[in-house]
Each structure stands twice: as structure tokens, then as C-alpha cells.
Amino acid sequence: MSHDTQVLGSTAGKHKEERAVRQVPFRGGGFVHRPMGPIGAVVFLAIIALWEAGSRTGVISPIALPAPSEALGALWDLVVTGMLWKHVGASLYRLVIGWTLGSLLGIAVGLMIGLFSLARAGLLPLVSALFPIPKIALLPLFIIWFGIGEGSKVATILFGTFFPTVIATYGGVDNVDRNLIRMGQSFGLSWLSIVRKIIVPGAMPAILSGFRISASIAIVLLVAAEMIGAEFGIGAYILMAGALFATDQLIAGVALLSVLGLSISWLIGRAERALLSWRA
């Protein structure tokens, strides 16, 4: 063995003498993302700082865009007068009720379409026909049906979240590994057990990514619905600010919406980590 390596080593040495040796050039770099630390926060703060500086020096006209400090002032006014919670509370109430009901109904109907041929044949064309309608277009109808108060606002959000949830759910059910279902059947599991222990957990990733989409749709619809006949709510606040050309308040309201959206997406991220920890 040692003899062999010696021979090999000596021939390699001979080659070295005969020809120039060079390293194989490395060409496998790039196309891989590296963690960059708090770059995102830095970019965000830099833009705000630039904007503030622009407003102070007069480069940005106060009519076109208020300074961030003014928007912050408007937000502070909201806190001091206690209106912040009134607006945010009213919006959260509509959002939570509408989105929860829409999602629950959506999951129920989605499971039915996923599990029963009759429901699929009967309901799927209906869902496909109603899904693409912008629900804002139906708002006047909802006002007639459910009243100008909370009913029409909740209904708009409910309908808006219902359809994407149905589609995400039945798509998730369709994508559950057939072999797992067959395994359940081969061990004599009951129908209900197969649905509860195999199909629903298997469809959960699709349902949760459906939640992400339906939550952002819900926020869009919330603002639209609050622009008609609402006294309180972030949408009403923004509409009022716009009507008065109080652009500082308008920016403050939009910032609130952004925070709301970020919080919801953070919550869904937490839910994903808790429910889908089994994925790599």
C-alpha cells in the first residue's frame, strides 16, 4: 500500500517537473444570498432622513408632501386626543370579524369542494364566477342589504376574504399526497380520521399562504368600505384628511395601515412557524 502511494507520488512529482502547474480557477461564486444584518432598517431610516432634510431645506414643497416630522405630529395629536384607539379599534373590529368569518366559511366551503364531488361540481363554477368580481363594486348593494353601519363593512371584508380562502383550501386538499390517503385507508382509518389527521394537516401550508393573500385583500377592502358612511376607522380618517387636504394626517393614516399590514403578516408568520414546524 505504502509502496503504491510512493510510486504514485513519484510520478506526480515527475509531471510537476515536466509541465507548469496552476490552480483550477474558482468559478462557483455568486447567486447565493447572504444574511446582511440590519440593512433594511438602515435603508428605511435613510429615506425618512432624506425626506425630512428635503422638506426642511425647501426642496420638497410642503404642499406636495409634508415632512415626516409633521406626519409624526399628526400621529401624536391622535394619541393625545385619544382618537387613535377609536380609529384603530373600529378598523380592527371590522377587520377581525370580517376576516375571521370569511376565512372560517372559506375553509368550510373549500373542504367541501375538496372532499365531495357533488360540492365540487355544484360550487366550483360559482366560486370561479364570483371570485374575480371586485367586491368594492358590490359595496352599494351590501349597504342596501346590510345597512350603512357595520354590517356592510364587515360583509365586504367577509366576501373579499371568503373566495381566496376557498380556492387556497380546495387547492391544498387536492395537493395532499394521495399515497398518504391510501395509507390511511389501508390501515382501516375512518373517513373522519383521514380528513382530520391526514387531509387537513396536509392542506395547512396552502391554507396559511391563502391567509396571507386574504389578509392583504381584507385591508384594501377595509379602507374602501370605511370611505362610505363611517365615522371612525383608519379609512374614514384618511378620507377626511384627504378632503381637507391635511396631507400630514393622510400620511399618518397610511403609516398606520402599513403598521397594521406588517403586524398581520408577522402574526401569520408566527402561526406558520407554530403549525408548520414539521417542515424543514
Place this chain on the structure above:
Amino acid sequence: MQLILDRISHRYGGTNVLEDIGFTIGDGEIVCIVGPSGCGKSTLLRIAGGLEKPDAGEVLLSGEPARDSLNPLTYIFQDFALLPWRSVEGNVSLVLEDHGVSAQERRETIADVLARTNLSGFLGALPRQLSGGMKQRVAIARALAVKPAIMLMDEPLSALDSQTRELLMDDLIGLWQRERFSALYVTHNLAEAVRLGRRVIILSRRPGRIREVVEIDMPLEERPDRVTELDRLQRHVWDIMREEAREADREIADVA
């Protein structure tokens, strides 16, 4: 308990997949089915366990399974079919939960079958943390938990690398020597077939018919030492299959 397949025929669309297949699996007997790809081996196995209905013929059981058998006909799948969101313990527990087994008894059964498959330390592990061989051991433990009378094995070692396959083959033989289960073992690996089978049934291709039955009257424990005889048997089986395997290889798929 015996499993009797009586003149089974099956077609998909216009194609005859299986034609007039009949044989019996006796008590404690391992019957291997080999055949070129697309000969309907897996379909036949699904029919044998009642997961698919044959167009003609019937599958019969004779005799009663042991009183404590929860699921007399139990499958082991090529892709393991473990629930990725359940731990090793949960995957075994799954098949006991529907049979009215008390929680205490369930825990005992789980501990017992995991010990028998050398998995005791892996109770809380998730499938994605396990190697292919460990996953298949979990699937075997799950099958043992319902105390099957007949195991229906669909290429159980085909998804594993060759070293793991050897290890699991030894495990299977050890298990069989202790428990003497009956099995219908579908494979495309002829070495596995002659290592395990009391009988090797060779199917022809489309329609799948029984081409030949090779009886191997050699105790399992002696087989590792009588390699030359097994080799000869394996070559014999291959000679029968060669032409059809070549045709299968050259065909454009038209049947799912």
C-alpha cells in the same frame, strides 16, 4: 390465514393490465412477485389488499386472523407514507387511534414495536430528520403495531441506497424468523426476490400474466451461505424476463 387471489383480471382504459392471475399465499409464506416495469405488479398488490377493485375475479381470505390482529392485511409502501407532521411515535400511534385501544395499551404497543425495529431512541423525531432506512423502519414498526396476518410489501427497499438495503434486508429476515408473518412482496430486484421468496412469481408484461412460478425450497437462514445456488436461480429468473424487460424499456409510456 391464507390469502387467495382467484382469476384476477384488470384493465385501465383499453389496456389489459392483469389477466387471469391466481395464486395463494399460505401461512407464514413469503411470495415474491417480479416482472418488468409496467406489468401491473403494484396494481395487483393494491387489489390484493382491497385498495382497488379488480374488473374480474376476487380476492378471498380463508381462516381467521389472530384475535388481537387489528388490521389483518397491512401494507408497507415504497415511499414509506409517513405523515411528515407527526413524530415517530405519532406515526405509529395514528394506526392505533381508530381501533379503540386504550392510551396505556397504545403506549406499550408503541414502545414494543419501536424496540423490535431498533428505534427506541427516536420516539420524538420527525420523519424529515430520519434517513431513508430509518423511515422504512418506522413504517415497518407501524405495520407491526396492528399485528398483521399478511404483509403486503410494495418495493419496500427500492427507495433506499444499496448499503441500507442490505441492512434492512437482514432486519426483515430476522423479523420473519421471529414472527413468521406471511407476505406478498412486490419487487423489481431479483436478488431480493430470491433472498426472501418461498415462491417467486414472474409476471409477463401487458397483459400481466403469470409467466412462471419458481419454487425456492431453501430455509431463509441458509440462503446467505448458499450464494451460488441463489445466483443460479436469479439468473434463471432473469433469463425468463430478459426479452420483456427489454421491450418495456423501449416503450413510450401511455398508461399511467
